[in-house]
Amino acid sequence: MNSNQKLARIAGVLYLVIIVCAGFSEGVVRSSLIVPGDATATVSNISASEGLFRLGFVSDLIAFLSDLVVSILFYILLKPVSKTLALIAASFRLLAHPAIASINLLNLYIALLLVSGDGYLTALDTSQSHALVLLFLNAHTYGYLIAGAFFGLHLLFLGYLLYKSDLFPGILGVLIVIASFGYLIESFGSFFFPTYESLFTWIVAVTAVIGEVSLAFWLLIKGVRNQSHEVA
Numbered sequence: 001m002n003s004n005q006k007l008a009r010i011a012g013v014l015y016l017v018i019i020v021c022a023g024f025s026e027g028v029v030r031s032s033l034i035v036p037g038d039a040t041a042t043v044s045n046i047s048a049s050e051g052l053f054r055l056g057f058v059s060d061l062i063a064f065l066s067d068l069v070v071s072i073l074f075y076i077l078l079k080p081v082s083k084t085l086a087l088i089a090a091s092f093r094l095l096a097h098p099a100i101a102s103i104n105l106l107n108l109y110i111a112l113l114l115v116s117g118d119g120y121l122t123a124l125d126t127s128q129s130h131a132l133v134l135l136f137l138n139a140h141t142y143g144y145l146i147a148g149a150f151f152g153l154h155l156l157f158l159g160y161l162l163y164k165s166d167l168f169p170g171i172l173g174v175l176i177v178i179a180s181f182g183y184l185i186e187s188f189g190s191f192f193f194p195t196y197e198s199l200f201t202w203i204v205a206v207t208a209v210i211g212e213v214s215l216a217f218w219l220l221i222k223g224v225r226n227q228s229h230e231v232a
Contacts, residue, residue: 012219029056039130092154104143152183182207
């Protein structure tokens with residue numbers, strides 16, 4: 001197996017780790033514990049399932065750490081197409097998750113500290129402390145949308161590079177470009193038109209699942225096409 005093939009398979013494994021971990025954190029943990037607009041119910045859910053909430057936090061962290069490696073692997077695989085564009089794509093991905101989204105996890109952990117008490121809330125009554133928890137959880141949501149804008153731009157460049165590369169079928173590039181618009185629509189749309197946020201979430205969910213899952217399985221199962229380029 002040549003070096004490109006090995007790197008592609010590693011990227012495929014890590015991409016699936018990212019999809020599973022991030023999907024679990026957002027689609028299972030937070031969707032089941034956080035009740036939009038209801039601070040009391042949210043605090044009650046987190047307090048009763050603190051272990052699950054912490055597991056979601058760790059799962060996100062694993063996804064973002066894996067994303068750092070994936071960013072570098074894509075750069076190595078795609079720099080024969082354009083070193084400059086591959087570097088831009090890697091930079092956007094590194095900023096999106098290993099940087100912005102990882103720091104954004106602090107909002108979740110602060111919310112957990114507030115739920116557990118630990119002397120942080122002596123100056124606040126119950127309703128005030130519950131509202132503060134919901135504020136930090138909402139801040140995490142908007143931090144995630146900001147990271148999504150960077151990730152959407154990453155996918156735009158990545159899709160172009162995949163389309164132009166001899167290593168991958170062009171359809172993967174097309175699907176990733178479509179996914180990029182899903183992320184960008186969700187991020188910018190949610191800030192401009194917050195009442196349609198649930199619609200934007202569905203748009204990114206569909207486009208991302210089709211594009212990113214297809215890419216992950218292609219990397220894992222097929223790897224890359226045989227060609228003349230070797231990793232430097």
